[in-house]
Amino acid sequence: MSQTSNLDVVELETRLAARLAKLRAEHGWSLDELAQHSGVSRSTLSRLERREISPTTAVLSRLCAAYRRTMSQLLAEVEPEPPQLVTADQQAVWRDESAGFLRRSVSPPHPGMRGELVEAVLQPGADLSYDEPPIPGLEHHIWVLAGVLEVTIDGRRREVRPGDCLRYRLWGPARFRCHGDEPVRYLLMTVLP
Known part of the structure; x- marks a missing residue:
């Protein structure tokens, strides 16, 4: 398997943090409301949206359930449009x-x-x-x-x-x-x- 560069990871996590903040806004939820829907603490949600921490698989799973998306769908939303051939x-x-x-x-x-x-x-x-x-x-x-x-x-x-x-x-x-x-x-x- 090829390695993803640190720059790619930083860019992905930056876009992911912005997308998570935008999803919450699209749903009209406060951090407290999202915490209730997802079971993720308000402080963790705030730190994720400000990109102070990287989300774990468990946290992303809970957020995906709250937003009714698969993890792959969420990650695809923060990446450029994929080509037909994905090398x-x-x-x-x-x-x-x-x-x-x-x-x-x-x-x-x-x-x-x-x-x-x-x-x-x-x-x-x-x-x-x-x-x-x-x-x-x-x-x-x-x-x-x-x-x-x-x-x-x-x-x-x-x-x-x-x-x-x-x-x-x-x-x-x-x-x-x-x-x-x-x-x-x-x-x-x-x-x-």
Whole structure:
């Protein structure tokens, strides 16, 4: 995988902070109201919008749920219009070192298209939980390339191994965990309902 330059990361985070502030304004919400909708503290929201801190995967997930967007949709809103051919060096990479999570937007959201493709890597012990889907009924297809991914959907836990594909519609909480001593690498295709 290619590396994203520090300048690209700074530009992305600056645009993301501005987009988060604009989304809140579009909804007519105060910081307190957004805190109630998202479960993210008012002080964290304020610091995110001023770009004093970088959002974690968990915080972005909560904000995406409040705004009814997938994380990829939100990130696509802060990037230039993607070309039809997305070369490896053009694919946006998001890292949450504290959570042990890396996501590459292989085929980012595009106006008029309902699907997107994301490559994800979870480090051993990584455990990501989402309280609700950003969009109810979002279709997921997960194809594991290496390692073992433990996925819990609707209270049902499954181990997905290399070559396996798990598909479902997401209506409630979800949990993704790296099961084992090796990182898990997988492709996630999402399709809007």
